[in-house]
Amino acid sequence: MYVAVKGGEKAIEAAHELLARRRRGDPDVPELTIRQISEQLALGVARVMSEGSLYDPELAALAIKQARGDMIEAIFLLRAFRTTLPRFGYSLPFDTNDMAIERRVSATFKDLPGGQVLGPTFDYTHRLLDPSLAGDGHDDGAEAALAANSPPPASFGVPDEVTPHVTKLLDGQGLIEGNPATAENGIVGDLTREPLEFPAERDTRLQALARGDEGFLLALGYSTQRGFGRTHPFAGEIRMGQVDVFFEPEELGFEVPLGTVTMTECEMVNQFKGSAEAPPQFTRGYGLAFGHAERKAMSMALVDRSLRARELGEDVKAPAQDEEFVLSHADNVQATGFVEHLKLPHYVDFQAELTLVRQMREEWTATSEAVRKETGSRSENSEAAE
């Protein structure tokens, strides 16, 4: 006789054991180190930090290793750790004007104060697989070439020269809307402490986008370019580099440096807006991400601008303009959890549906049988009448 399935606990233990082995792979291949991941897979680490909402390259690298390279799983690991951390307070806002620039490009002006700094970018590389990277030792061509040359200067600009934001230059002439003033009490929304409610303000929206899935934002940003809520964007500026983060403990009353973080910032300059009261001006879309993450920052800036439709008096027609649609579905940890929960047993609900469908099929058969008899006898009658 059938005995109700038992042994869930043993099965789970065995599954985790198998997972550990799979994660390690062939034991003859040397194990990855955290340093190798954080140094050589730095863009993956940056993504995990951004969407995991925690700036810690070592932990992000550990998460990537533990997750076998599954980025969303790694983001989830980092988030689950982050949420257990005590909250001392909020760091002071930093000004990206003070960024130690590694890369800064503007698509709106040929030259500008601070200059165009290409920095370490995939742009203009020819996407040809490089066989010199295929080796695993120090004797391969790529390593030798790097060792032979001294590194180029990080920046060709004058190191101490201030690099003002393009938007600030435009703002000086009143050509672009001003940045909104900081809230008087200095408090910004935090959706990790307060549930997201609609309509959401821009601070909360930006936080949701910063934590949002890169792929989702990329697709949404792309959709605005193809006409689903077009915003006529120009990449006013993309900058990447290091900024110092400060914290002011209440009991001390002065600023304490916490450390330096690498950030990528994107400021989009978008279609103008004017009214009877105000002359035409460009509008802004803003993106910011941990590490070197241009695709994320640019997509975020496009979507941020689209989500300002309501505020700017535009018709909300496209998915990227719909804040409830965008913000409710941008979080990949939530999304993957709910999609993958379909793996969990649903026998009980399925049984309920099965019972109903069987009953409905029986009724359908009975009804069609009755109809067939009815029409059959009627046609016999009509034949007889003829």
Added chain:
Amino acid sequence: MTSAPTYNFAYLDEQTKRMIRRALLKAVAIPGYQVPFASREMPMPFGWGTGGVQVTASVLGKDDVLKVIDQGADDTTNAVSIRRFFEKTAGVETTTRTQDATVIQTRHRIPETKLSDGQILVYQVPIPEPLRFLEPREVETRRLHALEDYGLMHVKLYEDIACHGHIATTYAYPVKVDGRYVMDPSPTPKFDNPKMDNCAALQLFGAGREKRIYALPPYTRVVSLDFEDHPFEPTRFTDKCSICGAEDSYLDEVITDDHGGRMFVCSDTDYCERRLGEQTSEAAQ
């Protein structure tokens, strides 16, 4: 205690528990109303019971006895996983016996054994909004609840009858709570709906991903939506349990071969085992 606690009792920090308890108090004060709360990331995925786990963690004390079921069974993988989570982080006693538990966390079922005073039943809820499939926007559904405007739902149920001859909702069957809020009972089969009405236990509902908590205080009136000429009917089985012979319990269908062979067994494993135990001891006497 099985291991040195690296986390707080029952994992969540006390500040978070306080925030959740406040939401719970509000939920109990307004039965059936969905209270937003700042749901945390848990070490298990959203959609896998994080709402229920947060509620359980917030109401659990050292002397509590915990039972966790999924699909009515204590031994389903996710139930095992959640039970182990609390064994590890709270070190509380656990049980599979419904009547011995002070807190029962459940997914998709209400135990067959009648719950009693002092027990707490915690439901894991995927989509707390009963109107969500009719109106995807939260801004709209909150307004509909505020205005007690449930016309949409009645039209949906009416259309079911018009198209299928039945209300084609077999689980997550909407209920009206204390004559005011329409509430989603979580995806329990409608077979279980009558158990929610006038229940002696406190019923708490946690939706982690959707960040909502709602509640039914003990002995609350819970009515499944229906029409005078199409009254609510819980699912009935023509079969009985092949293990314990129960005719009054919810049954799972088990496929036994690839020639259409199947059998039915109790979904509530504790109920089934208890009945079997009683039968064996009766036979022994």
